[in-house]
Amino acid sequence: MAQSDTAACSIYAELLSNIRQVSVRATLLSPSDATTKAEILDDGRRIQIQHQGEVRSLDLPATVLVRSTIPIPENSSQDLAWRLPVLAAETQLTRFSAENQSIPWSSTDLKVGSSICCRHCNYNIVQRGRIKSWKDLPSENWAEMMEFWHCHKPHDHDHHDGENLSKRGYGANSAITAQPEVGFVDLTSFMFSESDCDGLSVSFYQRPPKLSAF
Template sequence: MAQSSCLIYAELLSNIRQISVLAVLETPCNTSTKANLSDDGQQFMLLHNGRLQKLYLPGKSLSTFRLQLPILGSKELSWRLPWAAEATDVSRYDSHLSDVPWSAKSMGTHTELSCRICNETILEKGTIKTWKDLPSDDWAEMMDFWHCHKPDDHKNSKDSIKHTNSSGLSKCNNCLVERAYGANSKISAQSGVGFVDITTFLFRKEDCSKIQIEKLGYYDLDFLGIKFYKWRLQYTNPLTPNSLSSSASPPGFTLISSSSKKNNDARLPASIFVMSRIISQMASHLVTKFLLTPTSLPNCKTKILLWIFGASLRFSSSRFNVPSVSRSSPPYGQPAIKVFWKLVSGNDANSIRDNIGIEEVFIPSYVISEIEDALTSSSVLLPACSQKYQEWNVGLLERYEE
């Protein structure tokens, strides 16, 4: 049958174990309009005016579930389907929230980093012998607090320590110091060591070559090394030999399907790294609103206020084609983050900063522009009725999963 141009959008609501489906028709619903599930419960099928459209659901539903009849005369139809998932599926989806792109464990001695714009190599293979994940900013704040409020080392305390497992404590402390995370140590760039946080790499200047720091990152005086923005680089790794993409990701909504993710990890868009950082801050600070502010131009008018509405979302849309992982394994939706967002002016931003429960995130202005473009572009995947919420725009941003 001919393919219909109506929009079908589905979201997996894992917290209530349901799949929400919205359909927007070009013409009003009539007696010929019918909705069904495939025999395996993996596809939603909509028949309207003799045209059939199918959509892979972001989760498997019960094939025996009877869908309610569409409302005649309406152009917007909706259904709630039960999610046929085991408890392990729920925990597996939630576990991906802590996934971080380009972490230390994904790097190796043969990792090579190059500029994403000119392809010039800035870190040769074999230069870095050891890769370490940097602790979060919260860890650094905690250590500063500990030093300021460190208890006095009284004699009684020393005596009590003698009766503890001193060898175990010594081993633990040595491990922390070796990783440069000891309370009495200061983390700084080291030759042959690559430090990794959510959005940057930290290297000694001597380990790098052919670099223009202002184009790729900045020199950090606190860490005595160069911090490179991950989104300015691309990498090759023998573990993923085809990781280097032939062209850079456009600054739009560029969700990566599971089948091609390994081939595109070398050029992830900036929004993925920023949103991974925001998800981390959501967990540590227990907030859902973030003000994106330019690092170099704090008075710039381009500031975005984000309200994270769904951090563990999986969706599928008839306007976004995702190829199957294999012929026998259809995709179960795309991992994403649902975001309510709006642009704010300088005066509004000043008042927003004073609000409790809003975290300010400083990133380069061009990254803010890319995120705005991605959010704007993503609206085409959503039904018109879901593109606004009061004074907020609604969009989707890509979420990283390993």
């Protein structure tokens, strides 16, 4: 996984070698519009995103088969996501692991009781001392990749693999839900119980209707 500089958009890319795909996510500072464009450059080795006059690019963790403009997902608002197929020869030669990828943080890196603040206004969303433990969230592709990694799922075994998964914040048969005084973290986001957060409001963005000229 890699991250671009913070600007009009942030880009993250993760190699899913078991299913021969690169998962790309981009977060825009404003909803996507007619100026938003994404394309694959350098013979499949780089992604470039344009948005409201700003251009950001990121080297991909593997060479992908796409060689042109990629469509902006409909109803994507500020979050864009793609799955890009990888060259078969590339996945055989390239092996990524948690040890050699640039991961911003995991649950073991975060201190118990740490506060969480907004990077724009510095308001403390989660007050210091409120979080008593941190847990890792699974990758968004975890359920899909289970089909490739396991001959038998954890719940098919008699031993206690499920207990280990539960300690990380998820299990084969359990839903992922927020828990009071527990902070969940993955590569790009945090999840907290509403009772642990202060000063938050929820807003919904609705795309304007498409207009046609006659």
